[in-house]
Amino acid sequence: MYTLPLARLIEQLQRLPGVGPKTAQRLALYILQRPDTEIQALAQALMDAKEKVGQCSVCFHLTADPICEICLDPTRDRHLICLVIDSRDVIALEKTREYRGLYHVLGGLISPMDGISPEQLNIQPLIQRVHRERPEEVILAISPSVEGETTTLYVGHLLKAFTRVTRIAFGLPMGGDLEYADEITLARALEGRRELD
Amino acid sequence: MYLKSLSLRQFRNYDQQCLHLSAAKTIIVGDNAQGKTNLLEAVELLSTLQSHRTNRDGDLVLNGETTGQIHGILERQMGTMELGLTLRRNGRRTVILNGQTQRRYLDLLGLLNTVRFSSTDLELVRGGPEQRRQWLDRLLTQLEPLYAHIWQQYQQVLRQRNALLKSHHANSTRPSQEELALWDAQLTATGIRVIRRRSRALARLSPLAIAWHQLISGCRETLEIRYLPNVKSETDHLEAWQQAFLVKIEERMMAEYHQHTSLVGPHRDDIEFTINNTPARQYGSQGQQRTLVLALKLAELELIEQIVRDSPLLLLDDVLAELDLKRQNQLLEAIQDRFQTLITTTHLGAFDAHWLRHSQVVTVESGRIMTDQQPLILTPNQPHHSNATKI
Known part of the structure; x- marks a missing residue:
């Protein structure tokens, strides 16, 4: 279906978290359309980040x-x-x-x-x-x-x-109404109650 | 509460079917393996998000398909709501309430309450403790949906603690006291929550079950329900419970090393039923055991009704035929029109004629639901929704 280099690219992209087969295909085809310089910059950025970030x-x-x-x-x-x-x-x-x-x-x-x-x-x-x-x-x-x-x-x-x-305290999100909080969060917030300052 | 309709898409052996429930009682007739129980299973899934038949969502999806769907329209005193569940062969399920996907499964729990009574429940007394724990946990989830979370947390701790015991068994070393103590503390904290809730639920259920049992057995026998937690504490104080857990864990330490699994905690609880001070499990006749299970189920219905303040659905899976006429009548009399009831059966012969007249009868044949028998059963002056309004 795909020519080998393209299939390899899709396969690699698909290994990324949150990327399924369709997204991988879309990204790969997009990459092919971009100018060489842009793709080189992307490849360089990938290599640099991997090499330099510790x-x-x-x-x-x-x-x-x-x-x-x-x-x-x-x-x-x-x-x-x-x-x-x-x-x-x-x-x-x-x-x-x-x-x-x-x-x-x-x-x-x-x-x-x-x-x-x-x-x-x-x-x-x-x-x-x-x-x-x-x-x-x-x-x-x-x-x-x-x-x-x-x-x-x-x-x-x-x-x-x-x-x-x-x-850190666990409890209700700010701006959230008490009635909309789920039971687990509410129980947790009750457990962690404190004196009014 | 009243379930008005149940729609299935690529669920079990159903491709696309919709069942409109038009009476307080719906009798689902069909030969074996046509999909009768699958209908009740779908209702059970909307109610508890669990099936008593499988833990794998893949089993619930029609062969050859990747997703299956269950959709139900539920009428409650607070209004009408739509419950949806999407099951995937691979991947997580989605729960949908009124068209909105919910982030947490918990948001669907407790909206549709059901009591399931199937022929396997007749094994509740004689079967293993696991069956009794599952029965109690299912009831608890109906009464307090938060229990589902508490139980999951306990199980996660258990899995982690077992993994720790196993990994050291594989390396023939002992887990560090420090690391094990950590999981002991978690087992204790989450275990106490499970025990307390189980104990409270049984304490509430017990008097109702005893009353039903006396009624059904004609006051001749006295039932007692006793919770047998694996860890026992003299008092219900948190410190007493913690101490009891630590003592028991210490006691069983060597055995745990050898069996490399957790031997202490509510995953080893049991419930004992005694009739006239004799354990029903060992001495009860089959008739006595059936009376007992019937009393438990009626007590479940009543307890959920009391606490939820709405009448739960009763799902009778192939069980009426297993009860003798006297017990059948007692059950049907107790239900009347108070609880919407879905009944599966292979033949209508066992049903009382008067009773049939007030029921909706549907036929299931290899994944197709046929309601064409209905006009024959309902009398002309009995409009479809007459029973529904009584709920």
């Missing part, structure tokens, strides 16, 4: 440098470390512009089913970092799934010896 040696956030911009930024509050699962979470939190502390990227969740034990996550480097830098607080920003809860429990327990450990 993990920050301090916080494990994605960066092209040995240490990421956030860790190097002198205006950030160095007494705060926010623990997240992956770099996407860092980006989401950065977009809020509310948080001015540092991050630590865990790289996954404890999940024996997927063969992920605590040793495979960036937990030891975190303990060493907390021991070394002595932050005033570590904020755990991990989703409340079964694996997330377990990871929170584990990390929280380890860190308590060194510093104050908090976790």
Whole structure:
């Protein structure tokens, strides 16, 4: 049906998350129509990103440098470390512009089913970092799934010896009506209620 | 509540069929393997999002097709709603409420309440504990849809904990105490939620079942329903439960290492029925067991009605023929027009003539629904919706 080089391109594109056979075909045909320079730039960008982007040696956030911009930024509050699962979470939190502390990227969740034990996550480097830098607080920003809860429990327990450990609140979305919130979120929000300031 | 119509597209052996339910009772007649039970299964799926016959959506899709659909129009006191479920041979299902795709499955649960009574339920007493747990969990999901989430969480913890025990078995090492303790804590936290809800549901169901049982057995026998949780606590305090879990996990630790699976928790609960202080499982005659199951089903109907404040549907799958005439009449008398009832049967012979006259009869033949028998059954002064309005 497709000539071999085109079939190969479609096959490669289809491996990307969220890309099915139809989208892969559309993308491949689009790529063929573009000028050579544009496609070279795309190929170069792919190679460069793969080659140059690695993990920050301090916080494990994605960066092209040995240490990421956030860790190097002198205006950030160095007494705060926010623990997240992956770099996407860092980006989401950065977009809020509310948080001015540092991050630590865990790289996954404890999940024996997927063969992920605590040793495979960036937990030891975190303990060493907390021991070394002595932050005033570590904020755990991990989703409340079964694996997330377990990871929170584990990390929280380890860190308590060194510093104050908090976790982000779970509950109602802003601007959302109570009556439209689902039962799980509502039950969770009730559990996490607090005194009116 | 009243299910007005059920439409199927590429579901099981149905290509495209629609069933308009025009009476409080609908009798579905057909030979074996024509698709009678598939109709009840479709209603069950809209109600609980689960089928008692399969866990794989692929089984539910018509052979050779990739997607199947179930659609139902439900009338409730709060208004009419449309429930939809799209099943895929490969991939996740979609739940649709009033034409809108819902992000969470939970949003469809609890809208259509049903009690299923099939010939396999007659095994509820004599069968294994798993059957009784499934029965209770199904009831709980109807009463408190949130339970579906609680149960899923527990099962996920269980899967993870079992994976941990297994992985170390494969490497002939013992899991680190630290990591195991983590999953013990999760098993305890989620397990307590399951136990508390199961216990509460049985406590509510029990008096109703006992009353029905006395009525059916003519007061001669005394039924008792006892919850036998795998982990027992003297008091219902959270700390007491946590302590009980930890003690039991400690006790069974060696056995868990050897069997590399979790042996403590509500996945090993049981429910015991006793008649006159004798376990029904061992000593009850077949007649006694049937009386017991009938009492349980009637109690389920009543409990759902009490809590949901609307009458659930009753799905009778090939079960009437299994009951003797006396019990049949007791069941039909209890239902009357209070609960919309869907009944499957291979022949109409067993039904009372008066009763047939007030029912809609449809015939199912290899995936086709035929309502042509209806005018023969309904008397001329009995318009189609006369029974429906009584619901």
